Amino acid sequence: MRLTRAGEYAVRCMIYLSHKGVGVLVSKQEIAERADIPTHFLAKIAQDLARAHLIEIRQGPKGGYSLLKDPAEVSLLEVVEVMIGEIYLNDCVGRPETCPASKRCAVHKVWEDARDQLRETLAGVSFAQLSEKESCIPVFPVHKKG
Amino acid sequence: MRLTRAGEYAVRCMIYLSHKGVGVLVSKQEIAERADIPTHFLAKIAQDLARAHLIEIRQGPKGGYSLLKDPAEVSLLEVVEVMIGEIYLNDCVGRPETCPASKRCAVHKVWEDARDQLRETLAGVSFAQLSEKESCIPVFPVHKKG
DNA sequence: ATATATGAGATATTAAATATCTTATTTATC
DNA sequence: GATAAATAAGATATTTAATATCTCATATAT
Numbered sequence: 335m336r337l338t339r340a341g342e343y344a345v346r347c348m349i350y351l352s353h354k355g356v357g358v359l360v361s362k363q364e365i366a367e368r369a370d371i372p373t374h375f376l377a378k379i380a381q382d383l384a385r386a387h388l389i390e391i392r393q394g395p396k397g398g399y400s401l402l403k404d405p406a407e408v409s410l411l412e413v414v415e416v417m418i419g420e421i422y423l424n425d426c427v428g429r430p431e432t433c434p435a436s437k438r439c440a441v442h443k444v445w446e447d448a449r450d451q452l453r454e455t456l457a458g459v460s461f462a463q464l465s466e467k468e469s470c471i472p473v474f475p476v477h478k479k480g
Numbered sequence: 481m482r483l484t485r486a487g488e489y490a491v492r493c494m495i496y497l498s499h500k501g502v503g504v505l506v507s508k509q510e511i512a513e514r515a516d517i518p519t520h521f522l523a524k525i526a527q528d529l530a531r532a533h534l535i536e537i538r539q540g541p542k543g544g545y546s547l548l549k550d551p552a553e554v555s556l557l558e559v560v561e562v563m564i565g566e567i568y569l570n571d572c573v574g575r576p577e578t579c580p581a582s583k584r585c586a587v588h589k590v591w592e593d594a595r596d597q598l599r600e601t602l603a604g605v606s607f608a609q610l611s612e613k614e615s616c617i618p619v620f621p622v623h624k625k626g
Numbered sequence: 627a628t629a630t631a632t633g634a635g636a637t638a639t640t641a642a643a644t645a646t647c648t649t650a651t652t653t654a655t656c
Numbered sequence: 657g658a659t660a661a662a663t664a665a666g667a668t669a670t671t672t673a674a675t676a677t678c679t680c681a682t683a684t685a686t
Binding site: 338373374375378392393395396397 | 683
């Protein structure tokens with residue numbers, strides 16, 4: 335019951351892009367290095383984020399990724415669920431058809447409440463908020479030696 | 481980010497035993513059939529529950545499992561965490577040493593809050609409450625044909 | 627045209643969850 | 657005590673998901 339690496343990497347990628355601002359093109363290499371994400375894995379994650387219209391991908395020389403939406407309009411929940419699908423905590427919540435009693439089941443109700451609460455918490459945090467504050471992603475540009 | 485089968489099965493087993501009451505011996509077969517748990521898997525789960533002093537295991541003929549603690553004193557969180565370990569939702573919460581920034585990290589803080597909230601919700605529900613109400617586990621004894 | 631940078635899908639690799647099997651141990655009953 | 661019944665404990669598949677990487681294709685600045 336933990337967030338996957340893909341989810342964690344997607345969040346880091348989005349924070350890094352939020353620091354840069356909407357529409358600012360950043361190379362895959364730069365993001366991978368600064369946010370500590372395996373390059374090829376980042377490529378896959380970026381595809382998911384692009385499909386969800388959160389970022390735009392630019393190919394070719396000087397290509398890279400850029401933020402499509404205002405970070406104030408993007409929640410932590412949104413990014414996480416793009417990567418891992420809708421959170422439901424227990425199978426009986428996500429797939430009620432697997433449990434005939436779910437409508438009347440006391441256990442089901444607890445998990446449903448817990449799920450709703452968790453999703454609300456994550457929905458209440460925007461990438462604007464996250465990028466304003468300190469996080470595990472370095473804020474200031476790192477200059478190469480020489 | 482979902483509860484494992486082992487966790488779900490443990491909850492079902494505990495509800496079934498809660499219906500019976502503290503100290504009432506119930507055979508593994510009966511629990512497996514009524515709570516719809518693969519027999520051998522139940523054996524493994526029962527070992528974990530016994531190690532956590534939630535149930536007692538009796539070997540030999542007329543052996544089986546019985547509840548050790550008052551169901552009012554056992555929370556959903558306790559049973560779930562016996563099976564899957566402490567819930568932490570994100571690696572950076574469970575293993576802060578993997579993220580040097582965790583103390584100051586805004587993302588970390590959100591996950592920590594979400595984790596605390598989830599654990600509180602699950603801690604607030606006892607097996608007495610769960611077994612009083614309808615659930616996915618049948619309450620009344622089923623008599624064999626003939 | 628060429629070189630650069632990423633896309634998209636395929637293919638390992640690793641780890642975890644799930645399920646089952648085998649041998650050993652406990653205990654009620656005769 | 658011997659026997660049979662019931663579970664223990666650990667080992668061993670099996671399956672599924674997560675993680676990571678590779679290859680060929682595509683887009684684009686110069």
